[in-house]
Amino acid sequence: MVLFQHVFSGIVLGCIYTLFSLGLTLIYGILGLVNFAHGELYMFGAFLAFYAALLLSANYFISTVLAVVGMLVLGLVIERVVFRPLRGYHDTNIILSTVGLSIFLQNVGILIFGPDPVRFATSFSDISLNFSDFTVSLQRLIVVAVTVVLIVALHFFSQKTRTGKAMRACSQDLTAARMMGINVNRVTAFTVMIGSGLVAIGGALVAPLYLVSPVMGIKACSKAFAVVILGGLGNVPGAILGGFIVGIAESLTAGMVSSHLRDVVPFLILVCVLLFKPEGLFAKHIQEKV
Secondary structure (H helix, E strand, C coil), X not given: CHHHHHHHHHHHHHHHHHHHHHHHHHHHHHHCCCCCXXXXXXXXXXHHHHHHHHHCCCCHHHHHHXXXXXXXXXXXXXXXXXXXXXXXXXXXXXXXXXXXXXXXXXXXHHHHHCCCCECCCCCCCCCEEEECCEEEEHHHHHHHHHHXXXXXXXXXXXXXXXXXXXXXXXXXXXXXXXXXXXCHHHHHXXXXXXXXXXXXXXXXXXXXXXXXXXXXXXXXXXHHHHHHHHXXXXXXXXXXXXXXXXXXXXXXXXXXXXXXXXXXXHHHHHHHXXXXXXXXXXXXXXXXXX
């Protein structure tokens, strides 16, 4: 039962990493842009959910929805002010700009929310379900359930809706999609909004499990990059599988070996992938025609 407990904890971690990494993957897949400020969006999502519950006396789910709405607006602003003007520039310019955005948002978070971590307690935090020797907190079950629903909804959206098909077309060839009449600006803005909304949900889900602080996005972002590279840049199924692989490996290492090594595992996996399969474990090679 101890093994099952660690595996379930790893699944919960995998859900959090997956929600975080999906936004990174979607933005890279369509814009070809690595967003180093994604961790700060995660932090803002957690704080918005916390203050929505604290100041508006909203329940946990309503505060999460309000946080997502706020992050959709912030994502749209970032796409229009930062990402869209960078389109077509050299990768170095883009990287430096997103790093600068990360530093800016982190300091804005410190100014608005203060430097001290806070605890986001919900009505589900202290509720546990016991199955023989296996104990599961209701808050962690909510994390898993919401993640599964979002993964299914994202798959349906990308495969069945007109906007989802336009997003897939843009991810394959942005220039060809524009020539076929797809409004690329609208698709890219919508993509950044979806990525911001997903990471906001991740922040709101993890907030009751850990402390919320303005620097919480730094470690999460570094691990998410490990997940994204493991799954293959721009590969949505790879990001999902990579998130669960890293989460379960990290939890098993912490529980069965040493808790001091848990943060080493994602980067050890990253180094191995870069050495032996740098394109990612689940990346598909597409032959270009000249």
